[in-house]
Amino acid sequence: MRRIYKILLVEDEEINGKILSHTMEKYNFSIDFALDANAAFRLFNPKTYDLLxxxxxxxxxxxxxxxxxxxxQEPTIPVMMITxxxxxxxxxxxxxxKVQAFLLKPLIPERLKRKILQTLSIQEDELFSKQQNPFQCSVKQVSNIELEVNLKGCPLRKLDVGDVLKETLSFFAKNREISYIDFDVDEGLLYYPDSLIMLDEIVARILKxxxxxxxxLFFKGLYFQNVEKKELQKLPHLSRCKFQTPVPLR
Structure with a gap:
């Protein structure tokens, strides 16, 4: 599995923050954006970020x-400066x-990406491209009583749970005998912020x-091989569902 790299960006020009966030969140990067020093100090926790x-x-x-x-607080955190x-x-x-690199304004997306990869010693094949792996939700009825829902890829922007479930719930209008849903969740969803919360909302909507x-409701797939059990247990709806056994939750 490719990992998610967390970046703390401190930039008082909002347009530059949007350029950086938009560029890097197409990949397996997560950006926290602060407009000034005090906001950055409130966000920062040691061992949380890969890059400042x-x-x-x-x-x-x-x-x-x-x-x-x-x-x-964290002497070895890599740093890039915007100037x-x-x-x-x-x-x-x-x-x-001991600043590792400079980013010259105006920020150019491809140069920005290249500098970040160099600073963190990341190879191109370690990136997960959300554009090349777009989110897809496919639904099929495998028997009179069972649906199979496949969630693949990763969304580029925030999903509406209602839109995700529209096709799934339409099957219940046609067939009231459906008694089970099997969810197969692909690794790609790991790179979507708060993906566990989204899955919990999906379960809540189905139950309602x-x-x-x-x-x-049965869940399986590569996604769950990389989920921490303690994080799953915090979710009021998803935690009560069934999972493929043995579930390799960490």
Whole structure:
């Protein structure tokens, strides 16, 4: 399985934050965006992020202040700095702070991606492209009483649970004898933020819209080989469903 890389971005220009987020969230990256130093400090927890990207110029505390404060908690976190120019004094100071790379404005998506891969020593084959693996939900009736739902790929943007379930629930309008649903969930959904919460919402909607019980919903697939059991147990609806045994939950 490819891992998800978490980035903390500190940038007071919202348009640059959107460019970076839009570029990297097409892949297996998760971006937390802070508009100033104080917002960054509230977001930051040690061992949470793989990379800090920070603008030199920020309101209040500057980018170097952010690096210093965060490095006090996590000395080895890689850092990239956003700057409008490679002024000598900034470059020299960045070297003192052991900044790995500079991003020159304006931010160009392909250059941005390349710099991040270089900084984190990521190979192209370690990326999961959401564009090349678009989300698909397919439903078929495998018997008079059983549906099979396949969830493959990863959405590029937030999904509406109602849209995901529209086809599934339409089968119940035609056949009230359906008693079981088998869900096969592909690895790709791992790269969708809050995917477990989305699956829990899917279960909740099915339970509300049909006469099925949690024990009549079966889940399997590569997705669940990479889910922590303690995270699953927090979910009020999904945790009561049945899973393929033995379930390799970590």
């Amino acid at each position: 990207i920070v603008d030199i110029r920020l309101p209040g505390l500057d980018g170097f202040d952010v690096i210093q404060r965060i490095r006090e 409008a120019s490679e002024r000598k004094e900034n470059v020299e100071r960045a070297m003192q702070y 819209s049909t006469r099925l019980l949690p024990a009549e």
